[in-house]
Every structure is written in structure tokens, then in C-alpha cells.
Amino acid sequence: MALLIQDKAxxxxxxxxAEGMDYLPGTDVLREGEKLIATKVGLVNISGxxxxxxxxxxxxxxxxxxxxxxxxVGMGFSGWRVDIDWAFEANLALRDASTEFIxxxxxxxxxxxxxxxxxxxxxxxxxxxxxxDLTMKGSGLRKLxxxxxxxxxxxxxxxxxxKQGSMISLIKETTNCKISVGxxxxxxxxxxxxxxxxxxxxxxxxxxxxxxxxxxxxRIKAFLEGEHQ
Amino acid sequence: xxxxLKEHLLNTLKKGSREDGRSFTSYRPITxxxxxxxxxxxxxxxxxxxxxxxxxxxxxxxxxPYSDKPDEGSIMVNAELLPLxxxxxxxxxxxxxxxxxxxxxxxxxxxxxxxxxxKLCIRSGEKMWIIxxxxxxxxxxxxxxxxxxxxxxxxxxxxxxxxxxxxxIQYGELSNEKLPLQCFPVSCxxxxxxxxxxxxxxxxxxxxxxARLTVAFLENGNICxxxxxxxxxxxxxxxxxxxxxxxxxxxELRRHI
Amino acid sequence: MNYDKRFDGRKPDELRPxxxxxxxxxxxxxxxxxxxxxxxxxxxxxxxxxxxxxxLQDPQRAILRCNYNMLAFxxxxxxxxxxxxxxxxxxxxxxxxxxxxxxxxEAFPSTVIDIFVELIQTDAGTRCAGITAAAMALxxxxxxxxxxxxxxxxxxxxxKVVLDVTKEEEDFEGGMADIPIAMSVRTGQxxxxxxxGEITKEKLMEALALAKKGxxxxxxxxxxxxxxxxxxxx
Numbered sequence: 001m002a003l004l005i006q007d008k009a010x011x012x013x014x015x016x017x018a019e020g021m022d023y024l025p026g027t028d029v030l031r032e033g034e035k036l037i038a039t040k041v042g043l044v045n046i047s048g049x050x051x052x053x054x055x056x057x058x059x060x061x062x063x064x065x066x067x068x069x070x071x072x073v074g075m076g077f078s079g080w081r082v083d084i085d086w087a088f089e090a091n092l093a094l095r096d097a098s099t100e101f102i103x104x105x106x107x108x109x110x111x112x113x114x115x116x117x118x119x120x121x122x123x124x125x126x127x128x129x130x131x132x133d134l135t136m137k138g139s140g141l142r143k144l145x146x147x148x149x150x151x152x153x154x155x156x157x158x159x160x161x162x163k164q165g166s167m168i169s170l171i172k173e174t175t176n177c178k179i180s181v182g183x184x185x186x187x188x189x190x191x192x193x194x195x196x197x198x199x200x201x202x203x204x205x206x207x208x209x210x211x212x213x214x215x216x217x218x219r220i221k222a223f224l225e226g227e228h229q
Numbered sequence: 230x231x232x233x234l235k236e237h238l239l240n241t242l243k244k245g246s247r248e249d250g251r252s253f254t255s256y257r258p259i260t261x262x263x264x265x266x267x268x269x270x271x272x273x274x275x276x277x278x279x280x281x282x283x284x285x286x287x288x289x290x291x292x293x294p295y296s297d298k299p300d301e302g303s304i305m306v307n308a309e310l311l312p313l314x315x316x317x318x319x320x321x322x323x324x325x326x327x328x329x330x331x332x333x334x335x336x337x338x339x340x341x342x343x344x345x346x347x348k349l350c351i352r353s354g355e356k357m358w359i360i361x362x363x364x365x366x367x368x369x370x371x372x373x374x375x376x377x378x379x380x381x382x383x384x385x386x387x388x389x390x391x392x393x394x395x396x397x398i399q400y401g402e403l404s405n406e407k408l409p410l411q412c413f414p415v416s417c418x419x420x421x422x423x424x425x426x427x428x429x430x431x432x433x434x435x436x437x438x439x440a441r442l443t444v445a446f447l448e449n450g451n452i453c454x455x456x457x458x459x460x461x462x463x464x465x466x467x468x469x470x471x472x473x474x475x476x477x478x479x480x481e482l483r484r485h486i
Numbered sequence: 487m488n489y490d491k492r493f494d495g496r497k498p499d500e501l502r503p504x505x506x507x508x509x510x511x512x513x514x515x516x517x518x519x520x521x522x523x524x525x526x527x528x529x530x531x532x533x534x535x536x537x538x539x540x541x542l543q544d545p546q547r548a549i550l551r552c553n554y555n556m557l558a559f560x561x562x563x564x565x566x567x568x569x570x571x572x573x574x575x576x577x578x579x580x581x582x583x584x585x586x587x588x589x590x591x592e593a594f595p596s597t598v599i600d601i602f603v604e605l606i607q608t609d610a611g612t613r614c615a616g617i618t619a620a621a622m623a624l625x626x627x628x629x630x631x632x633x634x635x636x637x638x639x640x641x642x643x644x645x646k647v648v649l650d651v652t653k654e655e656e657d658f659e660g661g662m663a664d665i666p667i668a669m670s671v672r673t674g675q676x677x678x679x680x681x682x683g684e685i686t687k688e689k690l691m692e693a694l695a696l697a698k699k700g701x702x703x704x705x706x707x708x709x710x711x712x713x714x715x716x717x718x719x720x
Contacts, residue, residue, distance in 0.1 A: 058628015
């Protein structure tokens with residue numbers, strides 16, 4: 001009949017979240033008889049009767065429509081194989097690779113070569129994550145230029161982007177860097193000034209480490225201002 | 230054709246910077262801890278360089294001296310690139326990278342005469358001490374060579390002989406006698422990426438290296454072991470520069486022992 | 487032969503000092519270390535990742551693959567020869583079986599979840615320390631699980647049943663039974679049960695009850711270690 005934890009509490013697998021039938025299990029929450037049980041380390045999120053978790057750790061799990069970063073690792077007759085930091089490589093078919101028509105006999109490396117990084121979108125996930133289709137047709141989808149790649153916990157990506165992109169804009173403006181954040185937790189960063197680029201990296205790492213603690217935006221602002229001087 | 234990651238790294242280096250803001254010849258913070266397995270090992274150490282972490286343990290055995298060196302004991306260095314420490318390492322028999330790592334550490338200790346091998350002989354031609362040095366990375370964030378070499382020296386310094394009763398080792402009972410250490414041959418690996426020379430690369434820098442040179446220095450300023458690695462060549466000038474950097478850095482590393 | 491007072495002075499139902507830490511191996515998907523007295527285990531989880539060779543894949547669920555290993559210098563006697571032994575392979579197997587019941591492996595078909603457990607120092611109870619550390623590492627890796635698994639070795643020494651045995655107790659001259667036990671404390675399910683040595687049915691039930699008590703305490707340490715990773719420190 002009752003909640004056993006508070007909203008925004010950090011819970012671990014096996015922890016009982018609520019008793020009785022008043023609450024419903026959301027993402028990463030399990031119902032066992034009368035009880036709702038956490039299945040991951042995460043932040044409790046209660047909205048109305050629904051209790052879900054926002055995981056604090058773990059690998060990226062591909063979802064349709066996610067915009068992600070990937071590395072070209074293979075080329076074949078039908079298109080490219082892309083490493084998206086998931087257990088299986090994703091597939092970028094010729095017809096989805098460009099708005100222009102690509103001949104079957106074309107040199108695919110002219111478009112995307114080995115070790116190239118791309119911003120792409122997932123159009124389909126099938127067979128429990130084994131089959132993943134990507135597209136390059138859409139706004140913002142592109143091949144990335146020289147830059148560095150860092151990796152963050154995928155569940156922290158919304159905090160790095162911020163409301164309507166406010167957080168990432170703040171970092172971009174303060175550091176004068178180009179930044180591309182994939183929902184798979186891979187982030188591409190490129191700055192003319194190496195020192196400022198490093199500040200951008202540190203800011204993102206700070207968001208990742210402290211996103212569950214309130215007052216994040218103010219802390220990041222203070223950090224960026226402090227580093228800027 | 231360089232990949233976008235390499236091109237960016239080369240640009241950064243050209244501007245005199247590194248991805249984490251260090252200077253080319255700065256190490257990440259180094260920590261050294263001894264006695265990490267005091268119940269089991271005769272000596273042990275943990276070294277961290279940034280997020281790279283290596284543990285080394287020393288065990289001893291009694292063996293028969295080799296016929297060509299009847300008055301000397303011996304050492305054996307083994308390294309295992311644990312799949313626990315990196316997604317790139319796989320289970321199975323030692324691969325060539327772990328063999329190279331153990332051989333490079335072995336060579337610096339052996340050729341630098343870190344131990345007085347004569348004092349490892351118990352009875353000429355009959356009984357000798359074998360010092361077994363086992364190296365394990367727990368997290369590989371680049372520069373395992375220097376971390377392993379340093380940890381091996383620190384573990385040797387930490388070690389004591391176990392008690393002997395009628396030529397049988399009483400494992401778990403250590404004597405007060407330290408190993409016969411004569412000196413510390415300290416290793417530094419210098420990496421060449423593009424036209425730049427750096428030390429102590431993180432994993433992303435290490436992945437982009439063109440060549441590396443590991444140099445072991447004795448306290449008197451002499452070199453006692455070398456190992457060149459990587460897919461590209463080095464000019465005489467490169468080698469001279471890398472040896473100079475290594476000499477300066479080994480003096481610094483020596484302070485951690 | 488009676489065993490009235492424990493060698494290290496502990497009460498029969500007293501654990502050794504325990505220290506746990508999560509997130510110790512940055513390159514792993516999840517990791518943890520556990521020290522129980524002088525036994526020191528580290529665990530890392532990698533995955534879910536693609537399983538090779540492909541014929542080993544299970545299209546309905548992830549394969550859990552555990553690898554228990556003692557570092558060469560971690561034994562109490564001679565150097566342990568590197569590489570798998572019959573002992574380490576059996577322990578790896580029972581660790582897999584101890585952890586599987588709480589894991590939702592069907593969430594990741596055709597993949598493998600690798601758990602590596604390395605012992606840095608040993609003083610008995612190594613498989614239990616390994617399981618306890620591995621459970622934290624799995625949680626840290628974000629693998630969905632119904633509960634943590636906690637484990638401890640019980641000893642029947644003389645006519646006493648004691649919690650969390652040491653090597654010295656394992657070697658007790660009057661004979662002993664060594665009973666490693668792992669369980670999901672929340673559900674009460676036992677997921678590892680082995681016994682080396684003679685014991686009555688009654689004493690076995692006593693051992694299980696004592697293990698539950700020990701595991702309850704170990705579980706609070708596991709929970710704390712997992713939460714400590716996200717402690718408010720700014």
C-alpha cells in the first residue's frame with residue numbers, strides 16, 4: 001500500500017520500492033507479487049503511479065530513432081558496418097547513406113572510410129539488438145572531421161545536453177568548441193584551442209560525475225567561468 | 230591517410246599541447262604502494278600512473294643452478310595481460326604483447342644486475358634461489374611498460390626471503406633478510422607520434438603512436454637495456470632525443486622507489 | 487577434537503572485517519573489489535558484448551561467462567602456475583551458477599557477459615569473496631538483476647559451526663567441513679551450496695541459518711558500496 005523509498009533516491013538491484021498495487025513498475029522496475037523491486041543501480045523517478053529508474057551506469061542499449069555516434073569498421077557490397085559501442089555492429093545501407101544516389105560499383109571509401117566517425121540515426125532495431133539499421137538522411141547527420149571522442153554513461157546524455165540544449169550550448173559557447181553528443185554516450189569534441197577543448201572535456205566529465213546532485217547547471221557555469229580566467 | 234582521431238591528435242601535438250593538458254614529458258600522477266599481498270607473496274607492490282594500475286608479486290622457489298652458472302641463482306619474469314584490465318585483452322595462453330612486456334622488464338633487471346645473482350646461490354651447483362616476478366595490469370590506460378617496470382623494482386625492494394628449514398621453504402614465514410639488490414635499473418618509454426616525442430601516453434595517445442623506445446638507465450647514467458617498438462622507424466637523431474628524454478625521466482621515476 | 491575458541495578470537499557468528507569498493511577498474515563496464523579479512527578479490531564485468539565463435543551464441547539469452555583466477559603470488563604456498571586449473575574451472579562454473587538466478591539474461595540475446603575475478607591474496611573463502619564482488623560488479627555494469635548475491639563460507643570445525651572460515655581453520659587438525667554458500671537474501675534462494683567434509687543434517691541446517699545471517703550483513707555492505715559510488719561530494 002505504500003512507497004518504501006523517496007523520489008530521486010539512489011537504489012540498487014533487489015531494493016524494494018513499493019508495496020501493494022497502487023504503483024506500477026516502469027523501466028528497470030520489476031513487480032514480484034505485492035512488491036516493486038529495483039533491478040539496476042539508478043535514481044528513482046516517480047510520476048503519478050508509475051515508478052521507474054534512471055540507470056546510473058551500464059552500457060548503451062540501441063533504440064529506434066536514437067541519434068548516435070559510430071565508427072566505420074567495415075565495407076561490403078550493400079553498405080557499411082558501423083561500431084556504435086554496442087554488442088553488435090550496425091548496418092548502414094547504400095540507399096540510407098546519402099541523399100545522392102550511390103552506384104553499387106562505387107568506391108565506398110569515398111563516402112565513408114574505415115575509422116571515419118559519423119553522426120547517424122537508428123531506423124530499426126530487430127532480433128533483440130542483433131540487427132540495427134542506420135541512416136545518414138536527416139538534419140545534423142554527417143561525417144565528423146578531426147576531433148577527439150570521449151565516452152560517457154549513456155543515461156547521463158540528457159543532462160549533458162540540458163533542457164532544449166542549454167547545457168551543451170553553454171559549453172560550446174564558453175569553450176568555442178564544436179561538440180556532437182550521441183545518445184550512445186559517445187561525444188565528439190573539436191576545438192581550435194587545445195586548452196579550451198580540454199575545459200570542454202572536463203566540463204562534460206563533471207556533468208557525468210555529478211548529474212545526480214542538485215544545482216548542476218550553476219556548478220558547471222561556475223566551473224567554466226573559473227577555468228576561463 | 231590519417232584517421233580523424235590521429236589527425237586531431239597530430240594537430241594538438243603540433244600546437245605543443247596534449248589531450249589532457251600535460252606537457253610532452255610529464256607523467257600522470259604516480260602512486261606506489263608496497264605489501265599489497267603480504268600474507269601470500271614474499272614481496273608485492275601496486276603502481277598507478279594516472280588510471281593505469283599494475284600489481285606485481287614476488288614468490289621464491291629453490292632450484293638447481295644451471296650448469297653454465299653453478300654459482301648463481303636466477304629470476305623469472307612473467308606478465309599476464311588480464312582480460313579483467315581491458316576490453317582488448319583476451320583469455321588464453323600468453324600472447325605476444327604479454328611476452329614482450331615480461332621480456333622487457335626481465336631484461337632491465339637482468340642486464341642492469343639489479344640483483345646480485347651470486348648471492349642467490351645457496352650451494353654451488355646444488356641449490357639456488359629462483360626469484361619469480363609476476364606482473365599483472367588491473368587497468369590498462371596506457372604505458373603499461375613503465376608501470377610494470379617500476380612496480381617490479383618496488384616489489385623486489387619490498388621482498389624478503391622466506392625461512393628455510395633443511396633447504397625447504399617455509400612459505401608464509403619470512404626471514405628478516407631482504408633480497409640482494411645492488412641497484413635499480415629504471416625504465417622509461419618514449420613515444421613518437423608524428424614529429425613529437427611524449428612520455429606516459431594515455432590509451433588514446435598510445436593507440437596512435439608511430440614508434441616507441443624503452444630505455445633502462447642505471448643510477449650512474451649508463452643504459453642497460455633497450456627495446457624499440459611500433460610500426461615506424463626511428464632516425465639516429467630521434468633515438469638520441471628519446472634517450473635524452475628517458476634519462477631525464479628515469480631520474481624522476483627513481484624517486485618513487 | 488573440540489574447537490572452543492577461534493584462532494583469530496572471533497565469535498562463531500562473527501565475520502572478518504570487510505571492505506568493499508565499486509568502480510575500481512575504469513576500463514570495465516562494471517567493477518568491484520572485496521576484502522574479507524586477508525582474502526582480497528577484484529571483479530570486472532565486460533559486456534554485454536558479441537560472443538565469438540558464433541555457434542556459442544544463444545539466440546534467446548546472454549551467456550554468462552565467469553573466469554576465476556588466482557594471481558601467481560596469491561596462494562599460501564608455492565607460486566600458483568598461471569592458466570586455468572581443474573579447481574579454477576570448477577569454481578568459475580559454480581560462480582556462474584551462483585549469479586545466474588538473479589540475472590535477466592534474456593534482455594541481451596546472443597551476447598556474452600564476461601566476469602573476471604582475480605585474487606590478489608587468499609585466506610580461504612575466495613569463491614565467496616569472488617561471487618560477492620562479482621554481484622557488485624554486475625550491478626555496476628547495469629545488468630538487470632532481481633537481487634544482489636551475497637556469499638560466505640561456513641565451517642563445521644570440531645562440533646562447532648562457524649561463520650566465514652580462514653585458511654587456518656580450513657587446516658584444523660581435528661577435521662572440518664567447508665561449506666561455501668551464496669544466496670539472494672531478499673528471496674531467500676540459495677544459489678551456491680557446496681560441502682567438503684563430514685556434517686550432520688542438523689548441522690547443515692544450522693550452517694544455512696548462519697550463512698543467511700552472514701549474508702544479510704554482507705548485503706548491507708554491498709548496497710553501501712554501490713551507493714557510495716554516487717555519494718554527494720562536490
